[in-house]
Amino acid sequence: QILILDFGSQYTQLIARRVRELDVYCEIHPYNHIPDLSPNVKGIILSGSPCSVRDADSPRIDLDQYRKQVPILGVCYGAQMLAQMLGGDVMPSQHREYGRAKLEIGDTDSSLLAGLSETSQVWMSHADTIVRIPENFRIIASTESVEVAAFKIENELTYGIQFHPEVTHSTEGKQLLHNFVVGICGCRQDWTSESFVETTIQGLRTRLGEDKVVMALSGGVDSTVAATLVHRAIGTNLYCIFVDNGLLRKGEFEQVLHSYQDMGLNIKGVDAKAQFYTALAGLEEPEAKRKAIGKAFIEVFDHEAHLIQDVKWLGQGTIYPDVIESVSVKGPSATIKSHHNVGGLPDFMKLKVVEPLNTLFKDEVRAVGRAMGITNSILNRHPFPGPGLGIRILGDITPEKVAILQEVDAIFINGLKKHELYDEVWQAGAMLLPVQSVGVMGDERTYERVVALRAVTSVDGMTADWAHLPYTFLAEVSNEIINRVKGVNRVVYDISSKPPATIEWE
Numbered sequence: 001q002i003l004i005l006d007f008g009s010q011y012t013q014l015i016a017r018r019v020r021e022l023d024v025y026c027e028i029h030p031y032n033h034i035p036d037l038s039p040n041v042k043g044i045i046l047s048g049s050p051c052s053v054r055d056a057d058s059p060r061i062d063l064d065q066y067r068k069q070v071p072i073l074g075v076c077y078g079a080q081m082l083a084q085m086l087g088g089d090v091m092p093s094q095h096r097e098y099g100r101a102k103l104e105i106g107d108t109d110s111s112l113l114a115g116l117s118e119t120s121q122v123w124m125s126h127a128d129t130i131v132r133i134p135e136n137f138r139i140i141a142s143t144e145s146v147e148v149a150a151f152k153i154e155n156e157l158t159y160g161i162q163f164h165p166e167v168t169h170s171t172e173g174k175q176l177l178h179n180f181v182v183g184i185c186g187c188r189q190d191w192t193s194e195s196f197v198e199t200t201i202q203g204l205r206t207r208l209g210e211d212k213v214v215m216a217l218s219g220g221v222d223s224t225v226a227a228t229l230v231h232r233a234i235g236t237n238l239y240c241i242f243v244d245n246g247l248l249r250k251g252e253f254e255q256v257l258h259s260y261q262d263m264g265l266n267i268k269g270v271d272a273k274a275q276f277y278t279a280l281a282g283l284e285e286p287e288a289k290r291k292a293i294g295k296a297f298i299e300v301f302d303h304e305a306h307l308i309q310d311v312k313w314l315g316q317g318t319i320y321p322d323v324i325e326s327v328s329v330k331g332p333s334a335t336i337k338s339h340h341n342v343g344g345l346p347d348f349m350k351l352k353v354v355e356p357l358n359t360l361f362k363d364e365v366r367a368v369g370r371a372m373g374i375t376n377s378i379l380n381r382h383p384f385p386g387p388g389l390g391i392r393i394l395g396d397i398t399p400e401k402v403a404i405l406q407e408v409d410a411i412f413i414n415g416l417k418k419h420e421l422y423d424e425v426w427q428a429g430a431m432l433l434p435v436q437s438v439g440v441m442g443d444e445r446t447y448e449r450v451v452a453l454r455a456v457t458s459v460d461g462m463t464a465d466w467a468h469l470p471y472t473f474l475a476e477v478s479n480e481i482i483n484r485v486k487g488v489n490r491v492v493y494d495i496s497s498k499p500p501a502t503i504e505w506e
């Protein structure tokens with residue numbers, strides 16, 4: 001594997017993704033929490049950073065521990081740190097060095113740059129530049145404005161590059177990373193979904209033995225794939241719980257429960273609708289509703305978990321971005337989240353935790369799911385918030401409002417599927433607004449509810465644009481909603497992007 005040491009760059013996760021696209025396993029660790037070098041580690045990549053090596057308190061590592069042990073590639077800040085700590089000089093850049101540049105390769109023998117075209121396009125993004133390299137360094141590539149665009153340390157496999165090979169604008173960046181990871185570090189390209197499934201199942205068998213595991217499923221990709229892995233490892237010793245909180249989509253509870261049963265999972269469907277509606281009665285404020293829903297879920301799950309004798313583990317569908325986020329570099333004084341006092345937690349939270357997907361990115365989770373034969377209807381499902389329709393009914397929640405919104409949502413989502421637009425958008429749904437408006441139906445005046453449709457395109461949910469759905473489609477859906485859903489006489493379409501709006505309305 002490759003170890004990626006994170007100094008806080010926005011691109012660190014991208015480096016990891018590129019390495020994995022080469023079918024080589026890698027892990028990101030913050031520079032101030034580096035694990036011991038195991039024999040599995042074949043090379044180290046030092047990431048970029050928003051910090052400047054010229055600052056006294058900028059992040060640093062003890063390079064001597066790693067140099068000559070394994071090959072090292074410093075990227076941007078990582079390269080500057082190598083140059084400066086080993087006796088070179090780094091200064092603020094004279095020119096604007098942000099954007100595309102042409103690489104002039106000075107050393108065609110360099111195995112790092114092997115196979116790159118003579119004027120390869122690379123992506124620069126830096127405010128400092130290396131102005132003097134130590135004596136034992138050799139420049140292997142330059143650009144018009146950056147003399148030290150790439151270097152190698154003589155007699156060792158340590159390299160630095162000022163540009164970002166992980167960004168697609170570096171058109172041959174993948175070749176460079178291949179040269180480093182496969183050519184120089186000698187990693188085998190055998191980390192595939194199939195191999196992940198096989199080794200994970202074996203690992204889970206050893207770790208869990210005859211122990212029982214309890215897991216809450218949501219119908220979403222992550223929990224389903226995680227449960228399938230654990231199920232393949234320990235069979236019916238995995239106890240799955242799927243809670244109907246009364247805030248799911250129309251028919252979703254029954255459908256998802258059936259798919260889980262078809263997959264052979266040991267699943268229990270729990271109808272807790274009444275408990276959630278009671279907990280929510282009269283609550284209007286979004287955060288109060290979220291808290292009530294979260295609390296009710298914990299109570300239901302804790303009760304169910306207690307019914308299983310001797311359960312030892314809690315399975316979870318946590319994925320890699322959640323893990324990296326919680327240990328990301330926040331500056332030299334970064335600390336890892338400390339554990340809460342477990343005294344006041346429900347019993348199931350005192351269980352040992354097993355998270356088989358906590359090293360995977362979302363698209364890798366889907367690939368693993370595909371490798372295990374999970375249906376596309378689950379793998380390609382839009383994200384759906386835990387509090388469900390509870391945060392899409394603005395104001396207080398009643399079973400009647402849920403029923404109205406479920407109908408509206410079903411017409412919208414089925415329409416998207418029928419018109420083959422479902423996979424074009426990242427997420428879609430409907431909001432029931434606390435507004436009534438005047439309309440006319442036949443000769444009658446109506447005074448009924450307004451619903452807002454929301455569909456967005458996005459990569460990760462952090463930013464999003466409203467989906468530019470065809471007018472003809474919106475017209476058809478709006479007609480169907482107003483004609484078929486009693487109590488709704490007006491449909492609006494949300495054309496706000498995130499930021500400044502959010503995807504959900506509450």
Ligand code: XMP
Binds near residue numbers: 383384387461
């Ligand atoms: P926002 O509304 O913050 O949503 O733009 C971003 C993504 O997160 C989902 N979301 C939630 N998911 N519990 C969840 O499990 C929540 O309380 C919650 N709030 C928002 C939202 O559906 C979107 O995918």
